[in-house]
Amino acid sequence: AQTVTQSQPEMSVQEAETVTLSCTYDTSENNYYLFWYKQPPSRQMILVIRQEAYKQQNATENRFSVNFQKAAKSFSLKISDSQLGDTAMYFCAFMTSVGTALIFGKGTTLSVSS
Amino acid sequence: DTGVSQNPRHKITKRGQNVTFRCDPISEHNRLYWYRQTLGQGPEFLTYFQNEAQLEKSRLLSDRFSAERPKGSFSTLEIQRTEQGDSAMYLCASNTILGRGQPGELFFGEGSRLTVL
Numbered sequence A: 001a002q003t004v005t006q007s008q009p010e011m012s013v014q015e016a017e018t019v020t021l022s023c024t025y026d027t028s029e030n031n032y033y034l035f036w037y038k039q040p041p042s043r044q045m046i047l048v049i050r051q052e053a054y055k056q057q058n059a060t061e062n063r064f065s066v067n068f069q070k071a072a073k074s075f076s077l078k079i080s081d082s083q084l085g086d087t088a089m090y091f092c093a094f095m096t097s098v099g100t101a102l103i104f105g106k107g108t109t110l111s112v113s114s
Numbered sequence B: 001d002t003g004v005s006q007n008p009r010h011k012i013t014k015r016g017q018n019v020t021f022r023c024d025p026i027s028e029h030n031r032l033y034w035y036r037q038t039l040g041q042g043p044e045f046l047t048y049f050q051n052e053a054q055l056e057k058s059r060l061l062s063d064r065f066s067a068e069r070p071k072g073s074f075s076t077l078e079i080q081r082t083e084q085g086d087s088a089m090y091l092c093a094s095n096t097i098l099g100r101g102q103p104g105e106l107f108f109g110e111g112s113r114l115t116v117l
Helices: none
Strands: A003-005 A010-014 A019-021 A024-026 A032-039 A046-052 A064-069 A074-079 A088-096 A108-113 B005-007 B010-013 B019-024 B031-037 B044-050 B053-057 B065-068 B075-079 B088-095 B112-116
Touching: A003 A088, A010 A019, A019 A108, A024 A074, A032 A064, A032 A074, A046 A064, A046 A074, A074 A088, B005 B088, B010 B019, B019 B088, B019 B112, B031 B075, B044 B065, B075 B088
Parallel strands: A010 A108, B010 B112
Antiparallel strands: A003 A024, A019 A074, A032 A046, A032 A088, A064 A074, A088 A108, B005 B019, B019 B075, B031 B044, B031 B088, B044 B053, B065 B075, B088 B112
16 A cells, blocks of 8 residues: 655744755555645645656756655655745645555645744 | 535534535546545545546445545535544545546645534
8 A cells, every 4th residue: 555654744944945845655656646735724735746756857846846766765845935825734645657546645734934 | 717616615514414515626627536634634535536437435435425426527425424523624626637647637626624513
């Protein structure tokens, strides 16, 4: 069974600083997809970034980038130039290449302060 | 594109009553998912449909839970004989499968919050 582990329940960062959220996963599959989702307080979940396991290059979306280490089964999210609007719960998620259910970690609550 | 819509947004019920939630996915999406999320936790997968076929059910989906997607469009999630432990946010999401079997982005609704007294 696939599992996703986020070991940091809460993190805090000042505006304009950089923060890294950690995620590890366990799977016997070779092809799969990894995601980071953001859930702002009382708002719906939105996709931040995705990574295909067959791609060696780390995905980047503006201020958000990932460090994907396939052998170590690690998938961390780096947020550069943090903004107040980045305050949210962040979930790491995993999906097999068959495209079945998205499996989520327990989340990391990120607080960005001025 | 109106996004994924869920109704009702909040339901308060007494233990033992039945409740039903509805999800309207993005119109061109053929896959629809139900998740349950308790406070401060990640969403837990319940079940998903491809068109009208229910393809996977989690062990979390007890006999009191039933989900349908009769015409491959909207879906309903019914909980019978509710228990206090059913109190949670029920999230619906939809996507489609892209070329070469790649999963498209999963779009979530705002959720239906259930409180069982």
